[in-house]
Amino acid sequence: MASPECYGNYASGKLLCQSCYTSKKCAQASREKQEDMLQLVVPQILEGRIETSRFSLALTLYSGQTFRWGRDHDGWWKGIAYGVVLRLKQQDDVVHYFASANKVSTYDGEKDIEDFLRWYLRLDEDPKVRVPRGDRYLRRARDRMRGFRFVRQEPLECIVSYILSVQAHMSLTKQRIQFLSQILGQPIRFGEEDYWSFPDVDALALLDEDYYRHQRFGWRSKFLPTSTRFIRDLARKNRKETPDLSLAEWRSLVDKLVDTPNSGIGLKVAKCIDLFSLGRLNAVPVDTWVRKMAADWYGVEGTDARICAWAENRGGRHAGYWGEYLFAHYRELNAPSLDDRVLSFAASDASSSILPFERRGCEG
Missing domain, CATH: 1.10.340.30 (Hypothetical protein; domain 2)
Structure with a gap:
């Protein structure tokens, strides 16, 4: 049996590499x-803190809008954004951070790390959602989500x-x-x-x-x-x-x-x-x-x-x-809240060597 070729040389009809x-x-x-x-990049780790107001890091990163953030057992959120490794933790109105770079390139230009975090997390914004008279559902929902931001x-x-x-x-x-x-x-x-x-x-x-x-x-x-x-x-x-x-x-x-x-x-x-x-x-x-x-x-x-x-x-x-x-x-x-195993999965975690099939009915 012929050895499978590396995927880098893949052409239609050839065997896929089973080891690479x-x-x-x-x-x-x-x-x-x-x-x-x-x-392997081994960056210098930067440390800092940012004053915030009416912001909730947990609501923002727990919401499910992003897929590469997770929280460890010490309460630190760890993830990677725009190629920069980040660890974040909020105490009252202060967000403490560790970062792998001081400059971050974005579609809005290059930013210092603190400016980037303010921009990425929308720390300087305070969205105003008006509640129509009699809308008890929205009033309750807004009260429970105070401090949430779209990243x-x-x-x-x-x-x-x-x-x-x-x-x-x-x-x-x-x-x-x-x-x-x-x-x-x-x-x-x-x-x-x-x-x-x-x-x-x-x-x-x-x-x-x-x-x-x-x-x-x-x-x-x-x-x-x-x-x-x-x-x-x-x-x-x-x-x-x-x-x-x-x-x-x-x-x-x-x-x-x-x-x-x-x-x-x-x-x-x-x-x-x-x-x-x-x-x-x-x-x-x-x-x-x-x-x-x-x-x-x-x-x-x-x-x-x-x-x-x-x-x-x-x-x-x-x-x-x-x-x-x-x-x-x-x-x-x-419905139940997000599973803790999902919540804790972050950008530093190893994925399974063989990805599982989805539930029945969604298999490719």
């Missing part, structure tokens, strides 16, 4: 890139994450994102733990549908190559690297992906990206919980597009917060 799936070289085209990716996720990571999240448990989505980061991202040693940055789009675009299916990504496997290659090609057309794309360019790109066949980005995923990454705070993603909430509490039924339009009109310019408050409160009343 977790090696970065199998998804990199150039030797220079391979060698660079294999170097500004890195757009590429947010796009891939929410394509993977459709009809998948949060724990499985986290494992898949972690798997991609470990085989394609930059390893970073932070204290006694290893983290991995989210892969760049050039690396992701080299993986095809067969690879994702072999790794048990299921029916989403056809969407990821389409979307990542679309993003790569558009960035090249603009003669830019994806980290250099502006907010306006990312918004335009996502709008185009919605109209691209097999991108995996429909109404709900697009609204998630708009809200959790691109600052469109009037966006309301509609899922099962939002549909049930709209019907049970407000008597609104119909298509997702109809419910979305109703919610965004009712909530106004802060409709995203309006929707998140009600979504979280309704789910809290009607």
